[in-house]
Amino acid sequence: MITQSGGARPKNTYDVVIIGAGPAGSTAAYILAANGFKVLIVDKSAFPRDKLCGGLLTFKSIQLLEEVFSMPLDMLKSRQLINFQSCSFKVGNSTGACVNGQLNYPFHFVRRKDYDLYWLNMARAAGAEFKAADSVIALDPIRNQITTAKGQHYIGEVIFGADGALSRTRRWLSIKSFIEPNWKSGLAATLEVQVPNRRFAGLPHCPAIYFGHIPWGYAWSFPGDRYRNLGVVGLSHRGGKHLKTGFASFLERFNISQQDLPAIRSHALPYGNYLSQPGYNKVLLLGDACGLADPLLGEGIYYAHKSAVLAAGAVMKSFSRPQDILTRYSHDLIREVIAELKVIRLARQILFSMPANWKYKMLACLLRGLPRLCEETVQGQRSYRWFRPLPLDNKKRSGNSKAHSAL
Numbered sequence: 001m002i003t004q005s006g007g008a009r010p011k012n013t014y015d016v017v018i019i020g021a022g023p024a025g026s027t028a029a030y031i032l033a034a035n036g037f038k039v040l041i042v043d044k045s046a047f048p049r050d051k052l053c054g055g056l057l058t059f060k061s062i063q064l065l066e067e068v069f070s071m072p073l074d075m076l077k078s079r080q081l082i083n084f085q086s087c088s089f090k091v092g093n094s095t096g097a098c099v100n101g102q103l104n105y106p107f108h109f110v111r112r113k114d115y116d117l118y119w120l121n122m123a124r125a126a127g128a129e130f131k132a133a134d135s136v137i138a139l140d141p142i143r144n145q146i147t148t149a150k151g152q153h154y155i156g157e158v159i160f161g162a163d164g165a166l167s168r169t170r171r172w173l174s175i176k177s178f179i180e181p182n183w184k185s186g187l188a189a190t191l192e193v194q195v196p197n198r199r200f201a202g203l204p205h206c207p208a209i210y211f212g213h214i215p216w217g218y219a220w221s222f223p224g225d226r227y228r229n230l231g232v233v234g235l236s237h238r239g240g241k242h243l244k245t246g247f248a249s250f251l252e253r254f255n256i257s258q259q260d261l262p263a264i265r266s267h268a269l270p271y272g273n274y275l276s277q278p279g280y281n282k283v284l285l286l287g288d289a290c291g292l293a294d295p296l297l298g299e300g301i302y303y304a305h306k307s308a309v310l311a312a313g314a315v316m317k318s319f320s321r322p323q324d325i326l327t328r329y330s331h332d333l334i335r336e337v338i339a340e341l342k343v344i345r346l347a348r349q350i351l352f353s354m355p356a357n358w359k360y361k362m363l364a365c366l367l368r369g370l371p372r373l374c375e376e377t378v379q380g381q382r383s384y385r386w387f388r389p390l391p392l393d394n395k396k397r398s399g400n401s402k403a404h405s406a407l
Helices: 023-034 059-069 073-078 112-126 168-175 236-253 301-317 322-352 356-369 371-379 394-405
Strands: 013-019 039-042 082-093 098-110 129-131 136-140 145-148 153-161 187-196 208-211 217-222 227-235 265-270 283-285
Touching: 013 023, 023 039, 023 059, 023 112, 023 153, 023 301, 039 112, 039 153, 059 073, 059 098, 059 301, 073 082, 082 356, 098 112, 098 356, 098 371, 112 129, 136 168, 153 168, 153 322, 168 283, 187 236, 208 356, 217 236, 227 236, 283 322, 301 322, 322 356, 356 371
Parallel strands: 013 039, 013 153, 039 129, 082 208, 153 283
Antiparallel strands: 082 098, 136 145, 145 153, 187 227, 187 265, 208 217, 217 227
16 A cells, blocks of 8 residues: 555655656656655656757646646746747758748747756655666566665655656566567657757758658757757658668758767657556556657657656555556546547658658648647647647636736
């Protein structure tokens, strides 16, 4: 039985042990610690740490942060978590064609180094413990015990795996066939670099994505206050071998030589490999570790926070029946997240199966003919299922309208 904090318990035993201190792990830790649970976060890195990511926050992300942390948009800005916003965007093709669009609600961007540290500090302030720079090297899902590289053993009534796209937690569970073993086929590979804004003035001043440089993927240019993020992403088993040539083609489009760039880095990205069974026994997978990212555009921050809310909620609702936690989490995750990701993955399948030039032409027609519907779908105000509006209560609508009017 999960017991709330305050009673005597064996050393190194917790209500919830969380592997990974990114947005998913820190959000779950914050919610649970604030509600009286004894929580431990373990991460292989010391924070702040660099994190490769475009750093996009959509409408649904901003809304969720206000709900969970009581932190509206103006507060996110005042605490310098948001370093850039844009009311315009660009979608282009490798041939030079492009569509320029205007947004009713801006895209916001963050530096993950600062963003992740802030939510980790929020979790620690709520009472969560944090063990930094110590990798988890073993997981016993029967005893609910983890072992770290520093020789520490921690037991949790529940364990959250929030350790990224190449999650060790997920790998351990798949090796034992506790979860779906073939999860790597849905990973994407990325190449990414940050460059100072002043060095390459020819790049667009708004967020832009470009199709045609790589099959089953796209290239992007995301601006920031001082640096912009350039990259290319492609589904590994479909377009991974074209990653380097696609990135070179993208850079050539803007007359950028790779010799003029800092070191180009690579990382994995969930791209449709979400799990309908997100764990085993009392081990739950969150965020990237559960494959939760937009299978078309790659957005992941929202899904990290959202899965953390659902996992923490499952623990709090089922604390007297811990055997029900995974069932509750699975049910809520499928209903509120995966149902939508399935539709997005189907849309991606249709789009990327088209001949090269048709992808852009279809998107261009949608963006020109139904601009508001397209924006609201990407922002999370509408579903990808036939652009159906998602319900928002009057309080949320009012609050976000006020935030928008303050921009």
